Amino acid sequence: MIQITPTIAIDDSEIQEEFIRASGPGGQNINKVSTAVQLRFDVANSASLPDEVRERLLRLAGRRISKDGVLIIHAGRFRTQDRNRQDAIDRLVALIRKASERPKLRHRRGPTLASKRRRFDAKRRRAETKRRRRSVPPADDQPC
Secondary structure (H helix, E strand, O other): OEEOOOOOEEOHHHEEEEEEOOOOOOHHHHHOOOOEEEEEEEOOOOOOOOHHHHHHHHHHHHHHEOOOOEEEEEEOOOOOHHHHHHHHHHHHHHHHHHHHOOOOOOOOOOOOHHHHHHHHHHHHHHHHHHHHHOOOOOOOOOOO
16 A cells, blocks of 8 residues: 555555666666566556546646556666666655645736836826827918
């Protein structure tokens, strides 16, 4: 049982791990030992996740989610299976924790008094500029 939050826990049977050959450093072992982990977690059919967390997780995971709703995490940073396995589980837990946080609701606010004043000052300056560009009407008392 993997405890994610106080209310969310995932059973070990819901996670499938497959060990594959990793790329990167490792010397002769790289061609012989399968140290990288491909962790699979069926988000769409998991009984452990509440519906709202499931929806947020599907959105957060992006390209890591297959068409069937299975989250796939590749972990091959380390040279040992144990460390890669733990890394994959840690990344899964972090992703689910992030999905379990409710996004803050945005409260619409009106414009501030300072922003209104800046807007009117800019309008006033622009109007003054345009007023100065107008042609001056000819004076009536000057002879032509």
